[in-house]
Every structure is written in C-alpha cells, then in structure tokens.
Amino acid sequence: MTLLLPKKVTIIEVGPRDGLQNEKNFIPTAVKIDFITRLQESGLQEMELTSFVSPKWVPQMSDATDIISSCLNMKTRNIVLIPNRKGMERILLTPCRAVAVFVGVSDEFNKRNINKTTADSMKEVLPAIIALKGKGYFVRACISTAFYCPYKGKIAEADTIKLCQQFINAGADELSVADTIGMASPNESFSLFSKLRERFPHHMITAHFHDTRKMGLANIYAALEAGIIRFDTSAAGLGGCPFAKGATGNVATEDVVYMLSRMGIETGVDLEKIVSAIDVIRPHLSRPIESAFYRLHSSTE
Amino acid sequence: MTLLLPKKVTIIEVGPRDGLQNEKNFIPTAVKIDFITRLQESGLQEMELTSFVSPKWVPQMSDATDIISSCLNMKTRNIVLIPNRKGMERILLTPCRAVAVFVGVSDEFNKRNINKTTADSMKEVLPAIIALKGKGYFVRACISTAFYCPYKGKIAEADTIKLCQQFINAGADELSVADTIGMASPNESFSLFSKLRERFPHHMITAHFHDTRKMGLANIYAALEAGIIRFDTSAAGLGGCPFAKGATGNVATEDVVYMLSRMGIETGVDLEKIVSAIDVIRPHLSRPIESAFYRLHSSTE
Numbered sequence: 001m002t003l004l005l006p007k008k009v010t011i012i013e014v015g016p017r018d019g020l021q022n023e024k025n026f027i028p029t030a031v032k033i034d035f036i037t038r039l040q041e042s043g044l045q046e047m048e049l050t051s052f053v054s055p056k057w058v059p060q061m062s063d064a065t066d067i068i069s070s071c072l073n074m075k076t077r078n079i080v081l082i083p084n085r086k087g088m089e090r091i092l093l094t095p096c097r098a099v100a101v102f103v104g105v106s107d108e109f110n111k112r113n114i115n116k117t118t119a120d121s122m123k124e125v126l127p128a129i130i131a132l133k134g135k136g137y138f139v140r141a142c143i144s145t146a147f148y149c150p151y152k153g154k155i156a157e158a159d160t161i162k163l164c165q166q167f168i169n170a171g172a173d174e175l176s177v178a179d180t181i182g183m184a185s186p187n188e189s190f191s192l193f194s195k196l197r198e199r200f201p202h203h204m205i206t207a208h209f210h211d212t213r214k215m216g217l218a219n220i221y222a223a224l225e226a227g228i229i230r231f232d233t234s235a236a237g238l239g240g241c242p243f244a245k246g247a248t249g250n251v252a253t254e255d256v257v258y259m260l261s262r263m264g265i266e267t268g269v270d271l272e273k274i275v276s277a278i279d280v281i282r283p284h285l286s287r288p289i290e291s292a293f294y295r296l297h298s299s300t301e
Numbered sequence: 302m303t304l305l306l307p308k309k310v311t312i313i314e315v316g317p318r319d320g321l322q323n324e325k326n327f328i329p330t331a332v333k334i335d336f337i338t339r340l341q342e343s344g345l346q347e348m349e350l351t352s353f354v355s356p357k358w359v360p361q362m363s364d365a366t367d368i369i370s371s372c373l374n375m376k377t378r379n380i381v382l383i384p385n386r387k388g389m390e391r392i393l394l395t396p397c398r399a400v401a402v403f404v405g406v407s408d409e410f411n412k413r414n415i416n417k418t419t420a421d422s423m424k425e426v427l428p429a430i431i432a433l434k435g436k437g438y439f440v441r442a443c444i445s446t447a448f449y450c451p452y453k454g455k456i457a458e459a460d461t462i463k464l465c466q467q468f469i470n471a472g473a474d475e476l477s478v479a480d481t482i483g484m485a486s487p488n489e490s491f492s493l494f495s496k497l498r499e500r501f502p503h504h505m506i507t508a509h510f511h512d513t514r515k516m517g518l519a520n521i522y523a524a525l526e527a528g529i530i531r532f533d534t535s536a537a538g539l540g541g542c543p544f545a546k547g548a549t550g551n552v553a554t555e556d557v558v559y560m561l562s563r564m565g566i567e568t569g570v571d572l573e574k575i576v577s578a579i580d581v582i583r584p585h586l587s588r589p590i591e592s593a594f595y596r597l598h599s600s601t602e
Contacts, residue, residue: 005488185563186522187306211515214556214593215563218519221487248593255515262486262516292515292549 008266009229010046012176012206013039013253016067017048017081017100019238021058022249027284029063033070038277039235043268044253046077048100052087068094079140083114088128091137098138100176101125105160106149109180113144118163126170133171140174141167142208147192148183157192161199174204176232179219182212182248186222193226208232209251210240211290216251217259224265231256236278237291252291254278271297309567310530311347313477313507314340314554317368318349318382318401320539322359323550328585330364334371339578340536344569345554347378349401353388369395380441384415389429399439401477402426406461407450410481414445419464427471434472441475442468443509448493449484458493462500475505477533480520483513483549487523494527509533510552511541512591517552518560525566532557537579538592553592555579572598 016036020027039047049071055062064080072078072095079098082088091099103121104110110118129139145152146160164175177196179189189207196205207223207230209216220231237252257269275297282289289295317337321328340348350372356363365381373379373396380399383389392400404422405411411419430440446453447461465476478497480490490508497506508524508531510517521532538553558570572594579595590596 183563185560186518187564212593213559213597214512214515214518214553215560217487217515218522218560221519221522252515258514259486259516259519262484263488292513296514 005224005263006229006265008268009224009231009260011044011253011257011267011269012079012230012232013044013047013235014208014232014250015039015235015238015253017051017061017079018232018250019234019236021051021053021060022240023060023238023284024286025284026059026062027281029066031280031284032063032067035235035277035281036067036071038273038280040071040073040076042270042273042277044076045268046079048079048081049096051081051083052090053081053083054086065090065094068096072096077138079138081142082128085124085128088132092135097136098140099132100140100142101129101172102142102144103163104144104149104180105155105163106145106152108151109145109149112151122163122166126166129167129170129172138174139172140176140206141172142176142178143167144178144180146177147179147188148181150181157195160192161195164196164200168200168203172203174206174230175200176206176208178208178232179210182210182216184209184219185215186218189219190222190226193223193228197227204230206230206232211237211248211251212240217255220251220256220259233257235274236281236285236289236294238281238285248290252293254293254297255291258293306525306564307530307566309569310525310532310561312345312554312558312568312570313380313531313533314345314348314536315509315533315551316340316536316539316554318352318362318380319533319551320535320537322352322354322361323541324361324539324585325587326585327360327363328582330367332581332585333364333368336536336578336582337368337372339574339581341372341374341377343571343574343578345377346569348380350379350381350397352382352384353391354382354384355387366391366395369397373397378439380439382443383429386425386429389433393436398437399441400433401441401443402430402473403443403445404464405445405450405481406456406464407446407453409452410446410450413452423464423467427467430468430471430473439475440473441477441507442473443477443479444468445479445481447478448480448489449482451482458496461493462496465497465501469501469504473504475507475531476501477507477509479509479533480511483511483517485510485520486516487519490520491523491527494524494529498528505531507531507533512538512549512552513541518556521552521557521560534558536575537582537586537590537595539582539586549591553594555594555598556592559594 234250535551
C-alpha cells in the first residue's frame with residue numbers, strides 16, 4: 001500500500017469562538033483582539049472569530065460586535081457563528097460576509113443544547129442558508145455529534161450523511177463534521193469521511209476532532225487518507241464539550257500543524273506566531289494548556 | 302482504498318521496567334509487585350518486568366531479584382532487561398527465560414547513554430545473544446533512537462535496518478523498534494515499519510512509541526497499516542526520556558487498548574484491571590498521570 005497524502009491542507013482556527021466560549025471567566029475584549037490578530041498574522045487563512053449567541057447564554061461572546069469591527073480583514077476568511085434568527089439579523093448589520101450555522105445530528109443532543117429537535121432546527125436553519133446565499137454570504141454548516149452523542153451513543157453514518165445532504169441542497173459551501181465528544185476511532189474517521197468525500201466531491205468538507213481520548217491526531221491522519229484536506233483546530237487546544245466528563249478541548253492548532261509539517265504537508269502557518277498568540281491568552285485561561293507543542297516550545301513554561 | 306487492519310494485536314507492557322526506571326523516588330518493592338500482578342491479571346501476555354542494570358545507575362531497579370522471584374508466572378512472557386555482561390551473568394542464576402537487550406542506532410545517543418559507540422555495544426551484545434539463544438532464551442532486541450536522536454537528529458532508515466539485521470543474524474526473536482524521543486511522524490512510522498515488515502517477514506517486530514508530541518496513537522495507527530501487530534505500551538503512560546525536555550512517557554497502555562478496542566481490534570486486555578493497577582502505583586509517582594483513559598475512568602480522579 002502506498003500512502004497518497006496531500007501536499008497542502010487548510011487549517012480553520014476555531015479557538016476564538018469554539019475554544020473561548022467554554023472559558024468560564026470573561027476574557028477582556030482587548031486580549032481577544034490581540035489573540036486573534038496574532039493568529040491572523042500566523043498565516044491562518046480561515047477563522048471562527050466570534051458568535052452572535054445570546055449574551056445571556058454565553059457572556060463570553062457578548063463582545064461579538066467589537067470583535068468583528070476590530071478583527072475583520074481582507075486576508076482571512078472571518079467566520080461568525082449565528083445560532084438562530086436573531087443572530088442572522090445581527091450579522092446583516094455587519095461587514096462580515098462569512099457565517100457558520102450549527103445543528104447536531106442527534107435529537108437528544110440538540111434538545112439539550114438548543115431545546116429543539118434536529119428536524120425543527122433544520123426548519124429554521126435551511127431557509128436562513130438560502131437567504132444568506134442569496135445575499136452572497138459564505139456559509140459553513142457545522143454538524144455536531146456526527147459520530148457519537150453523549151446521550152444516545154453511536155450515530156448512524158446514514159443519519160449524518162442525510163443531514164449533510166440537506167445542508168448542501170440549501171447551498172452551504174462547507175460541511176464541518178464534528179466528533180463533538182472526542183469518541184471517534186481512526187477507522188470511524190476514515191469510513192465516514194471517505195463516504196462524505198465520495199458523496200460531495202465538489203464541496204469543502206472539514207474534519208473537526210477533539211482530543212478527549214488522545215485519538216485526535218490519529219483521526220486526522222485517517223481523515224487525510226480519506227481525502228480530507230481541511231481541519232478545524234483550536235490554538236492551545238482551547239474548548240471542549242461541557243457535556244462530557246474530563247473532556248479536553250479541540251485538537252490543538254500547533255500540534256496539528258507540527259504533525260502535518262513533519263509529514264511534509266504545508267499549512268502556511270508559522271508556529272512561533274501561534275505560540276506568541278497563546279502567550280497572550282494564557283494568563284486569562286481557567287485551565288492548564290494541554291498542547292504538546294506549546295509545552296515543549298513556550299519560553300514561559 | 303480499503304483499510305486492512307488486523308483482528309488481534311499483542312501488547313507488551315513496559316511500565317514496570319521502562320516506565321518506572323524514570324521515576325525519581327524509590328517505589329517500595331511490595332507496591333511494584335502488586336502493580337505487576339494486577340497488570341498480569343489484566344490479560345497482558347508479555348511484560349518487561351525489571352532490569353539487571355547496576356543499582357548505582359538506576360536505584361529504582363535494585364530490587365530486580367525480588368521482583369523476578371515474586372512475579373514470574375507461566376501465563377505471561379516475563380522479560381528482564383540485561384544491559385551488559387554482568388546482567389547476563391545475573392540472569393543465568395534466575396528462572397527467568399526471556400531477556401531484552403538494548404542498543405541505540407545513534408552513536409551519539411549510545412555514547413551518552415552507556416559510554417560506548419553503537420558498534421562497540423554490538424560487539425558485546427551479539428555474542429551474548431548467541432550464547433543466550435544456545436541456552437533456549439527468548440531474546441528481545443530493543444533498538445532505541447530508531448527514528449530520531451536528540452543530538453544527531455534524523456536517523457537514516459538504512460542505519461536502523463542494518464542494526465536490525467545484525468540482531469536477526471545473531472538469533473534475536475523480537476525487534477522492538479523505538480521512537481525514543483517521540484519525534485516520528487505517522488508517515489515515518491509507516492515507511493520504516495513497512496520496510497522492516499518486508500525485510501523480516503518471519504520475525505516479531507514491535508513498535509515502541511512515546512507520546513511526547515501527541516503523535517503516539519497516530520503512529521500506532523500508521524504502524525498497523527504497515528502490518529505491525531505488536532506494540533510496546535506503558536500503564537499510565539509511565540516513562541519518558543531523560544534527554545528530551547518536556548518529554549511525556551510511553552504511549553499509555555489503556556489509551557492504546559481503548560483505541561484498538563474501538564477499532565474492533567482485540568488485545569485480550571481488561572481495561573478495568575489496568576485502572577486498578579494504576580490506582581496502586583499512583584500515590585508513589587512523582588508526575589501527574591497524562592493518560593486520557595485513566596483521567597476519564599479513574600474513581601479517584
């Protein structure tokens with residue numbers, strides 16, 4: 001067997017949104033802006049900036065408007081999560097032209113997360129996608145619990161693929177397919193992503209892994225073999241799922257970029273600049289940083 | 302591409318030797334025996350028990366004779382490391398019938414580790430292997446710095462393969478090929494292990510990875526794809542390399558067994574019993590336990 005791996009992959013930085021939304025203490029807006037700016041300067045091409053979630057639910061994201069007005073630039077695809085109709089109304093008032101929407105494959109997860117079944121969520125999200133595409137927005141569809149649900153267990157591949165098809169039919173540009181609780185094994189990663197790659201050959205398919213059970217990088221390697229060339233990662237491994245005991249965060253940007261560079265796969269990301277971005281946010285974090293690269297290379301460790 | 306993965310793999314537990322030799326504080330012999338006994342009861346078939354290294358160099362291993370007399374059993378292959386001629390003389394006085402020898406591919410590493418070049422080490426080790434094989438011993442050859450050396454950098458595959466060939470020529474039963482400082486990437490794992498598998502189709506080839514850069518499980522996955530069905534692991538991820546800054550230990554037995562079980566690959570290892578073994582040794586360790594499975598499943602965390 002010969003491994004046919006890509007020469008280049010795209011990293012989508014989700015730390016400022018998916019990562020920070022799980023941080024208990026409010027991080028000053030100026031610190032977030034410094035963090036994001038350094039990440040943008042590292043060469044990252046796409047990034048989830050912030051979220052128009054209700055400030056009552058997630059106070060950490062209450063400065064979304066300030067983040068957008070300070071951090072939008074032309075070099076990076078700046079994505080803002082809009083979790084509902086209200087978020088959609090708010091995005092229309094900003095210069096941001098890339099949005100993320102979010103639905104879980106698992107009804108149980110969806111109900112506990114946003115108090116709606118998957119089908120009811122889709123009834124709201126799909127018309128929003130159609131409307132946003134009509135206005136020229138880039139639409140990223142985030143599919144959570146695509147492998148496992150903390151309540152229901154294993155999710156059937158067919159259910160995940162069916163939901164992805166609905167997003168594609170509505171015009172979504174990107175599918176970000178997430179192992180939300182970090183339970184997928186490398187052969188589950190290979191299997192689902194092979195099927196998605198075959199089913200949607202002309203769309204962006206992004207793999208989103210958590211390192212909860214140390215399988216994050218193994219799952220990325222398996223997804224690469226399945227033809228995936230886009231990965232969500234989070235600087236410092238920020239994030240995590242509030243519903244899973246002991247869950248660590250997303251796979252760390254610097255660990256993924258390091259592995260890829262060691263495999264001869266280009267990402268365009270400067271690791272020293274990622275470390276400098278983490279140095280800025282670190283004093284404000286409530287949890288120790290688990291990323292291996294940061295531990296090995298930070299001057300402050 | 303279809304993944305052809307094995308149905309069953311063998312785990313070689315190296316925690317009691319490779320793991321504990323890096324622990325600063327002397328762990329009472331009775332605790333070690335309890336730890337080892339629980340590991341044996343978990344279903345592990347092969348294990349590095351202890352080492353006949355000089356007690357002056359590694360005081361932790363000064364109770365090797367007691368460990369052997371308490372822990373030898375018929376169900377498990379109990380391996381004792383013999384680092385030199387003195388160790389060989391000592392093993393002959395015990396009922397143990399399986400030994401490990403140890404040489405680094407890198408001269409620089411070998412010199413700093415045991416004050417000899419690789420060639421000089423081999424001049425001592427190879428006749429010892431021939432003598433031990435003549436007496437019916439099982440001989441495991443541990444090849445360190447098989448991918449990278451902390452002083453020299455990248456090791457040429459040809460150099461590692463050449464050393465392996467010398468061990469095989471002398472009659473070694475097993476090659477344990479180690480990424481001593483946890484630097485190998487998955488495609489380096491796949492490449493070297495594919496070549497070793499092809500070159501030595503009738504010998505036991507074991508992959509030994511450290512999780513220093515979070516690539517441990519990805520490297521195991523790549524080695525599985527290269528046809529490797531034997532893996533060195535260490536309960537609780539004990540161990541590490543004293544020559545590498547921030548180095549974490551060997552890949553954790555429980556994280557590897559968990560991933561394999563989730564891939565439908567049988568190991569015969571009972572994870573609950575591994576957790577109970579770790580519970581016994583944990584109060585005596587100088588470092589926090591980094592294994593994901595233990596953090597998620599230990600009742601004492």
